[in-house]
Amino acid sequence: MWNQAWAWLRDTLPLLQWLPDYTTEALRGxxxxxxxxxxxxxPQGMAYAVIAGVPPIYGLYAGLVPLLVYPLIGSSRHLALGPVSIDMLIIAAGVGAIAQAGTERYVALAILLTAMVGLLxxxxxxxxxxxxxxxxxxxVIAGLTTAASFIIAISQIGSLLGVELGRSQYIHVLLIEAVQNAGNTHLLTLGIGTASIVLLMGLxxxxxxVPEALIVVVAGTLAGWGFGLxxxxxxVVGSIPQGLPAPELWTLSFSDLNTLLPAAITLALVQFMKDISLDRIFAARHGYTIDANRELIGVGAGNFFGSLFQSIPASGSFSRSAVNEQSGAQTALANVFAAGVIALTLLFLTPLFYHLPTPVLAAIIIVSGFGLFDLRELRSLFKARRRDGYIALFTAGCTLFIGIQEGILLGIGTSVVAMLYRISRPNVAELGHVPxxxxxRDLDRFEQAARLRDIMVLRVDAAFSFANAEYFKDFILEKSEREGRPVKVVIVDGSSINGLDTTAIDALFSVTESLEEEGIELHLTGLIGPVREVVRRSGLHALLGENKFHLDPHQAVVSVLERWDAAEGTDRVTHYFNMADSEETEATPAAS
Structure with missing residues (x-):
């Protein structure tokens, strides 16, 4: 009984799997x-909270409980949790639709959204x-990140210029407002923000x-106090509550839950996709495995329990995770030490941030925002598959000009449509015999391959389903009609077909009947076990006959040639074997 309980506890809390072997060296790292x-x-937590539309203190709260919960459950040793700029942008878009940023209701809804994300x-x-x-x-992720980089940076133009601008997720609205209010620019504010950007990029x-963001925050705070800015x-930031967050239940209403659900689903997926990508990078570098479902539970539990202590959503940060690895992190307990720094800050240091100029926070946000823009990623997408590059640009455009959630959904929809189109137009290669x-092998890729006279050999490089059944049927019939040579047999190499559904079976029945009307036989080769079972149960096996199924194209060709030789008194099969077993590259009577 005890052994079973311990085994269950070890599976539930991965921490117990490596904690017994924890060393002093690992503790130091x-x-x-x-x-x-x-x-x-x-500084990042305080700045990112501003993006979300909540006071800076909530960014520090997000660096506390989630970082204490994740190491108990999560499977990554290097993921560094906390508020992330892209997440904050989704919060601003979702909560901003139903409440005014900075108000008590807005903050309460942001915390409720955190709980919903964690539960999901x-x-x-x-x-x-x-x-x-x-x-x-x-x-889709590349497109979202590209758009987010501009939205995050441009959203801080008002704070950088020292003018009051409305909040919007649309950059054209923000830019128009900024131009209209450019005459009211507070030059000292602009100078402080510009100097902060130069320092953040130059340090x-x-x-x-040196942690450039912290240096800029300290310098800005001292300047704000010393020069009476x-x-x-x-x-300036003003008064920040001192002390650890008190536990507090959410204010629930069905209408709020219903309204926030799309944002919660979007954020839950974006967080997980980003986190699992980071996890896999570090796991591959350091030779350990990642459990995707365990990561969902770990980050989700951090968000859920964090929301009980006034946390906004937390997830893995690209920059902080990289620093975490480079600084020698060995396990997820590094998050606990980071949470300790935040706890000390909340207990003793928050009054020091009173004089911190808001243009300094705006500068941190602007630099981190543009830091998300990855031109190399877009180039690699276009280089690898141009279609993926266009999907990324389409997602970015929709996110910029229609909305964040809408852009993500449209990006997903476009990806799905592109995938379905690709499935519906599978590669069907005509094969030729290699002397x-x-x-x-594929006639288009192997110059040595030669067509066989009267025999067409095809290979389908996809699952055969309702999505491409009609395309495959039309391809065979049109190919048979277009060939400038008589085709008596079509041999389909089915070794790449890993599935058949009922629509595909119906299409094969239709192809068989149509070919028979043209006096053309259909042979199938290389079908894997599950596909053979479907063919047998559907009655297609009985319709074609046992002699129409073969192990591979070679066996099918030999079977067809032997039958023709027996009926016509020819000896084409001998010529075929001579060609197959020789090193010569000349065409044989079996080839056209």
């Missing part, structure tokens, strides 16, 4: 990485639905080991 990431998280992720993990994240294909080059018209072998 986790502590170093956690302290480094925690220092990064202070835990439910998906419990139901083994980790594969659902595949809906967010690489082009990594001059002093690569608030009295000179520069907006000197018993192999058949």
């Amino acid at each position: 986790d502590a170093t990485a956690g302290l480094t990431v925690g220092v990064m998280l202070i 992720q835990m439910a998906m993990g419990a139901m083994k639905l980790g594969f659902v994240a595949n809906l967010l294909s690489r082009p 990594p080059r001059w002093l690569p080991k 608030r009295e000179k018209g520069v907006s 000197g072998t018993r192999l058949f």
